[in-house]
Amino acid sequence: MTAMMTILGPLVMGAAFGFLLQRGKVTSCNVIENQFRLRDFTVLKVMGTAIVVGGIGVLLLVDTGNTKYYVKDANMLAVALGAALFGVGMVVYGYCPGTALGAIATGSVHALVGALGMVTGAILYALSFDWLKTHVLNVWTLGKVRLPDVTNIPDVAWFAALAIGAGLFFWWVESTEARQRRG
Amino acid sequence: MTTITESYVRETPRTARIDWSPYLVGAGIGLLSWIAFAVFGDPLGVTTAYSRIASLFAVPVIGPEAVAQNAYWKSMPLKWDYGVWFLVGIPAGAFISAVMSGTWRLELVPDVWKERFGPSIAKRFIAAFLGGAVIMYGARLAGGCTSGHGISGGLQLAVSSWLFLAVMFATGLGISALMFRKR
Numbered sequence: 240m241t242a243m244m245t246i247l248g249p250l251v252m253g254a255a256f257g258f259l260l261q262r263g264k265v266t267s268c269n270v271i272e273n274q275f276r277l278r279d280f281t282v283l284k285v286m287g288t289a290i291v292v293g294g295i296g297v298l299l300l301v302d303t304g305n306t307k308y309y310v311k312d313a314n315m316l317a318v319a320l321g322a323a324l325f326g327v328g329m330v331v332y333g334y335c336p337g338t339a340l341g342a343i344a345t346g347s348v349h350a351l352v353g354a355l356g357m358v359t360g361a362i363l364y365a366l367s368f369d370w371l372k373t374h375v376l377n378v379w380t381l382g383k384v385r386l387p388d389v390t391n392i393p394d395v396a397w398f399a400a401l402a403i404g405a406g407l408f409f410w411w412v413e414s415t416e417a418r419q420r421r422g
Numbered sequence: 423m424t425t426i427t428e429s430y431v432r433e434t435p436r437t438a439r440i441d442w443s444p445y446l447v448g449a450g451i452g453l454l455s456w457i458a459f460a461v462f463g464d465p466l467g468v469t470t471a472y473s474r475i476a477s478l479f480a481v482p483v484i485g486p487e488a489v490a491q492n493a494y495w496k497s498m499p500l501k502w503d504y505g506v507w508f509l510v511g512i513p514a515g516a517f518i519s520a521v522m523s524g525t526w527r528l529e530l531v532p533d534v535w536k537e538r539f540g541p542s543i544a545k546r547f548i549a550a551f552l553g554g555a556v557i558m559y560g561a562r563l564a565g566g567c568t569s570g571h572g573i574s575g576g577l578q579l580a581v582s583s584w585l586f587l588a589v590m591f592a593t594g595l596g597i598s599a600l601m602f603r604k605r
Contacts, residue, residue, distance in 0.1 A: 253511020288448025321564025356554025
């Protein structure tokens with residue numbers, strides 16, 4: 240890959256991602272807060288569709304030898320604790336890290352303030368890394384495992400279940416929203 | 423119910439002009455993932471690159487020696503790699519989308535927040551800062567965020583990522599219920 244491609248490639252990919260996040264309204268703090276208040280299901284609609292569409296494509300790409308999996312380590316305790324903090328932070332901040340970066344560029348000043356908080360969080364993490372490494376990150380580690388590995392249920396079945404589950408859920412959400420609009 | 427309706431009405435102007443279906447946006451992000459996997463071998467993600475950049479900000483805070491000696495930043499040094507350029511692209515794309523759709527607007531205190539906690543800018547900024555710190559600490563501990571774990575990991579059916587999704591949403595729902603409880 241040329242030098243141009245190594246910069247322009249990710250720039251264009253990032254821009255496309257930011258563009259889509261903004262078009263999907265998830266760079267709005269109100270939309271994210273209302274997802275957790277179960278008043279607006281935009282976040283789940285975007286994420287659910289991305290996972291199903293992306294997942295089926297990536298599965299085919301892996302099966303045809305065009306890419307490989309890049310699975311993150313299942314350090315179960317660290318992931319669970321981190322995700323819990325993440326959930327708290329997301330509701331207090333009103334953004335997740337990616338949508339916050341998009342929001343800053345759409346005029347959200349409080350997202351920018353929170354981005355400085357994120358820098359602080361990253362520094363605090365780096366400073367506590369040594370302790371975490373010996374006390375948290377090494378607890379209940381499963382490695383880079385995937386659900387099909389640990390359950391012996393094949394990929395196709397997982398995606399079929401995900402697609403049907405997401406489809407039914409979104410159908411229910413849409414019909415509920417339509418009822419609310421009428422009523 | 424009046425307050426709910428009112429909050430929707432007040433929110434309408436900002437998002438009304440973006441009429442892309444969240445499913446279309448989700449499918450677009452899924453498609454972007456195919457390219458990220460097949461062409462670049464680098465799944466969509468935000469916080470790994472974010473913590474690389476945070477080391478820059480850490481230099482004036484904890485000193486260049488401490489940054490250079492830090493075990494975490496040794497494993498994740500600042501380099502202008504794919505992830506960092508991707509990060510730069512996100513606000514660019516969101517900005518283009520916001521300007522094109524006429525939804526660019528300065529926001530100091532979001533409507534959902536204002537309705538519950540009042541118009542104080544200081545209060546919102548402090549919460550955003552703290553929320554940002556917590557979300558980034560959590561993201562680094564878990565090894566990813568809504569993009570890296572939620573979407574990229576979710577679509578690979580990674581065990582770590584589905585644990586992240588479940589815990590993140592459960593905690594977020596709980597905190598949101600506490601924060602926005604009826605007085």
